[in-house]
Amino acid sequence: MGQLILLSIIASIISVVLIIPLSGKVSKGKLTVKQRGILGATVIIISFICVFSFVYISKIDVHWTIFLYGLPVAALVGAIFAVGVEQKVKSAIVLVSIIAVTYFLSAPFWNAAEKYDSAAMVEEVEIAPFDETKTPASVPPKFVKNKMKKAFGQVPNTSFYELGNLQIQRVNGQYVYIAPVEFSSLFKWFNGKTTPGYFTMSATDSSDNPKFIEYDMTYVPSAFLNKNLERHMRLQYPTLIFYGEPQLEVDDDGKPYYIRSYGEFISARNGFDVKGVVLVDAATGSSEKIPLEDVPAFVDGAVSPEAVSLQNSYYGNYVHGYWNSMFGKRDVKLPSDEGTEANVSPIFTESGEMYYFTDFTSPKEGVDSMLGYSLTNARTGEATYYTGNLEESYMDSQGALDIISKKFIEKEWEGEMPILYNFYGEASWLTAVLDSNGFLQNYFIVSAANPEISAYASTPNEALKAYKTALSKGSSTVDGSSSAEEAKTQGKVERVYKERVGDYTLVSFLLETGENFIVSSEVVPLAVYLEQGDTVYVTFYATGEQFQPVKEVTISGLRTH
Numbered sequence: 001m002g003q004l005i006l007l008s009i010i011a012s013i014i015s016v017v018l019i020i021p022l023s024g025k026v027s028k029g030k031l032t033v034k035q036r037g038i039l040g041a042t043v044i045i046i047s048f049i050c051v052f053s054f055v056y057i058s059k060i061d062v063h064w065t066i067f068l069y070g071l072p073v074a075a076l077v078g079a080i081f082a083v084g085v086e087q088k089v090k091s092a093i094v095l096v097s098i099i100a101v102t103y104f105l106s107a108p109f110w111n112a113a114e115k116y117d118s119a120a121m122v123e124e125v126e127i128a129p130f131d132e133t134k135t136p137a138s139v140p141p142k143f144v145k146n147k148m149k150k151a152f153g154q155v156p157n158t159s160f161y162e163l164g165n166l167q168i169q170r171v172n173g174q175y176v177y178i179a180p181v182e183f184s185s186l187f188k189w190f191n192g193k194t195t196p197g198y199f200t201m202s203a204t205d206s207s208d209n210p211k212f213i214e215y216d217m218t219y220v221p222s223a224f225l226n227k228n229l230e231r232h233m234r235l236q237y238p239t240l241i242f243y244g245e246p247q248l249e250v251d252d253d254g255k256p257y258y259i260r261s262y263g264e265f266i267s268a269r270n271g272f273d274v275k276g277v278v279l280v281d282a283a284t285g286s287s288e289k290i291p292l293e294d295v296p297a298f299v300d301g302a303v304s305p306e307a308v309s310l311q312n313s314y315y316g317n318y319v320h321g322y323w324n325s326m327f328g329k330r331d332v333k334l335p336s337d338e339g340t341e342a343n344v345s346p347i348f349t350e351s352g353e354m355y356y357f358t359d360f361t362s363p364k365e366g367v368d369s370m371l372g373y374s375l376t377n378a379r380t381g382e383a384t385y386y387t388g389n390l391e392e393s394y395m396d397s398q399g400a401l402d403i404i405s406k407k408f409i410e411k412e413w414e415g416e417m418p419i420l421y422n423f424y425g426e427a428s429w430l431t432a433v434l435d436s437n438g439f440l441q442n443y444f445i446v447s448a449a450n451p452e453i454s455a456y457a458s459t460p461n462e463a464l465k466a467y468k469t470a471l472s473k474g475s476s477t478v479d480g481s482s483s484a485e486e487a488k489t490q491g492k493v494e495r496v497y498k499e500r501v502g503d504y505t506l507v508s509f510l511l512e513t514g515e516n517f518i519v520s521s522e523v524v525p526l527a528v529y530l531e532q533g534d535t536v537y538v539t540f541y542a543t544g545e546q547f548q549p550v551k552e553v554t555i556s557g558l559r560t561h
Contacts, residue, residue: 007051008051012044015047020081021078025082025084026083055238065104072101075093079093104268110322116314118271118273119312120315124386126386135460137348138204139201141341143440164182165180167248168203169300174202177203181196182222200250206459213254221258229282232287244260256282259299274303274304276294301346301378302378303356303376309339311383316335320332353378357420360373370388370397370448372385373388395448400429442463469506486541490536491512498528507521508547519550524552527553
């Protein structure tokens with residue numbers, strides 16, 4: 001608050017200098033000292049109230065560049081009242097400030113190259129293969145929000161509150177969604193003063209139920225006056241440039257904090273380059289400005305999804321400047337708008353780091369081929385652009401969603417949160433499928449290069465198992481790690497388990513050697529006859545998984561004629 005008051009006073013003094021004739025001379029005579037004193041005091045008071053109120057209400061930054069837009073007006077008023085040399089000086093200030101404002105407003109037309117350079121990405125071909133023994137964080141936020149709303153009865157004084165925005169993060173090694181409880185109106189805030197806590201739910205297990213964590217929070221987005229989170233941040237740091245909405249993060253002890261990304265303009269009050277976060281204790285309001293390199297370990301999303309989306313736009317659109325992005329569009333690639341947060345989707349690597357995923361497509365209408373995809377580190381802002389196998393044409397996220405819509409057209413189910421993974425060496429879209437009420441029905445996996453190869457099941461791991469089978473009978477090679485080799489073995493079958501998956505039977509069997517295998521009757525039709533005690537000769541892919549995929553299996557003594 002103190003900084004804002006000081007800056008408002010400085011702005012008021014500048015206004016007095018520009019508006020009140022310093023010499024006291026005006027076109028109709030000369031002002032007395034008393035008249036100048038009254039006018040000066042009036043201008044200071046009005047300017048102070050206007051500047052302070054505008055910043056307080058709008059929560060805009062008071063970076064010095066913001067005052068440039070008011071400079072021509074104040075100087076023009078001063079030039080009208082002044083005479084002689086003073087009038088000429090103030091007229092010159094009007095002209096210079098108008099030129100400066102024009103320069104600022106025209107920035108988008110000439111700083112595209114700077115924006116592109118600020119969004120520079122390392123280029124690679126393909127992401128690393130996914131470890132299929134893990135479970136991807138694939139529970140869609142829409143489904144989570146539905147479950148949290150149904151669990152809202154856990155909140156005391158329920159009528160006072162509503163569910164806030166979801167945020168995915170890693171807490172104590174587990175991937176979870178966090179959603180704060182927010183005030184539902186000004187009246188509720190006036191009576192409640194604090195919100196009672198937040199919800200948490202697994203981001204990998206759709207059968208998990210939301211849990212309400214009690215923790216009184218005073219500084220939240222839905223509060224008012226000085227307790228409003230964004231206003232509190234602005235009053236603490238009036239000159240900082242913020243970009244993106246505040247996000248809730250909790251540490252491993254469950255203590256809630258709000259973070260918001262800050263940074264710098266690319267040039268002339270235009271564009272944004274993230275530099276760090278402001279961290280606010282949701283209970284006490286204690287605030288800290290932290291550079292990206294010093295962000296605490298529990299903060300996963302230091303770079304806001306809005307900032308990443310902006311960076312993707314710079315990288316995709318401005319490869320050859322602004323005008324090319326509008327007309328010629330040579331080498332332009334458009335970032336997808338299918339993400340779950342500001343057009344990007346947060347995902348986690350096997351090491352627990354959070355990245356934002358975005359695929360890029362052609363600006364040409366009616367084309368659903370993907371030109372590449374990016375992963376941006378949510379803590380550092382460093383990004384990698386993946387071109388994919390240039391010898392193949394990859395389907396973009398919208399194409400994957402269209403396939404799901406057609407697959408379940410009678411049930412009117414839709415896909416949400418498509419993410420590209422490297423499953424068994426194959427670029428593949430994993431998408432959650434929701435019904436018309438927003439409830440999760442299954443997980444759908446489809447090859448980006450061969451859309452005819454797809455599978456679905458009730459869990460991501462079951463869908464992976466079915467997808468492995470689909471890949472085995474297609475033109476693709478299931479290798480699990482992009483380096484698996486074919487191997488052979490033989491032995492007696494100790495256990496057999498068969499389950500129906502679609503039109504085929506999935507056969508899992510254990511040999512006396514302790515090895516487990518899995519094969520579909522679509523790949524080996526005679527596998528349906530496999531029984532305990534049979535001796536088999538197996539050709540398989542040595543993926544190192546618990547159940548290794550079979551290429552061929554021969555049952556000793558089985559008559560086929």
